[in-house]
Amino acid sequence: MAPWGYSKENGPATWHKDCPIANTGVRQSPIDLITTGQTCAKYDSNLKPVIVSYPAFSEATFLNNGHSVQFQPSAGNLSELSGGPLTKKYKFEQFHFHWGNNDSEGSEHRVNGKMYPAELHLVHWNSESPNFSSFQEAVGSNDPHALCVLGFFLKVGAENASLKPITDLLSKVKNAGSSVSFPGKFDLKAVLPETLTDYYTYDGSLTTPPLAECVKWIVFKEPIEVSTAQMEAFRAVDDGHGKPITGNYRPPCPLHTRTVAASFK
Numbered sequence: 001m002a003p004w005g006y007s008k009e010n011g012p013a014t015w016h017k018d019c020p021i022a023n024t025g026v027r028q029s030p031i032d033l034i035t036t037g038q039t040c041a042k043y044d045s046n047l048k049p050v051i052v053s054y055p056a057f058s059e060a061t062f063l064n065n066g067h068s069v070q071f072q073p074s075a076g077n078l079s080e081l082s083g084g085p086l087t088k089k090y091k092f093e094q095f096h097f098h099w100g101n102n103d104s105e106g107s108e109h110r111v112n113g114k115m116y117p118a119e120l121h122l123v124h125w126n127s128e129s130p131n132f133s134s135f136q137e138a139v140g141s142n143d144p145h146a147l148c149v150l151g152f153f154l155k156v157g158a159e160n161a162s163l164k165p166i167t168d169l170l171s172k173v174k175n176a177g178s179s180v181s182f183p184g185k186f187d188l189k190a191v192l193p194e195t196l197t198d199y200y201t202y203d204g205s206l207t208t209p210p211l212a213e214c215v216k217w218i219v220f221k222e223p224i225e226v227s228t229a230q231m232e233a234f235r236a237v238d239d240g241h242g243k244p245i246t247g248n249y250r251p252p253c254p255l256h257t258r259t260v261a262a263s264f265k
């Protein structure tokens, strides 16, 4: 089968052919985060703020892999995640984005059915597990919380100066398969809201093949603002088939018996 993507021929509705878990899995991601009614997110007063330790990255590769753009620091990076619903310390692996070709679509998670124009994913793996010692091993480990992904919605507003070094680089990785070494330092902490207190959390999966059900998801309530120009820069990145990557988001999956916890009322 042609490699997976987001077109009619190789998009989310076809992924089950190579990844049966797409249709048989009971903890697939993303989901629609419902805030009222029966299956709504339930406030859990035990949920603490998420703690990130993200010293500015000094060496990283920025890559267009044909289905997203990802920022991957060199192996020596010491960035870590803990707190929130987590009982272990997680190591930062990479961040990437999902976006649409207009402002009414693009995020993977939804809130009461509403999509945001984009979603930022910060991918981490449990660095304290005796069962694996790398991101790739974590993905294949069958550990229910091998990974933790922080999700931040993007909404259109003022220009985001902290993300500008990233959005200014998009034109340099326009062609699928192209990558650049990130010039200078990048301060990811400056991109995030000050306090990481208000979030939804639930057990889910990777949102792309292999769709492994190994992710503790933490999706923050507060969106990050970016300008229209910055959104347009994402929409100019090509997918390797002469078309821009647009709509690299998977539709929401059934909740099944899962519950979603909220760290806020």
Ligand SMILES: O=C1NC(=O)[C@@H](c2ccccc2)S1
Pocket (backbone or CB within 6 Å): 068, 096, 121, 123, 149, 205, 206, 207, 208, 209
């Ligand atoms: O949160 C996710 N977003 C994605 O594109 C999926 C993924 C798959 C492999 C590596 C990193 C991320 S899982």
Ligand SMILES: [Zn+2]
Pocket (backbone or CB within 6 Å): 096, 097, 098, 121, 207
């Ligand atoms: Zn993602």
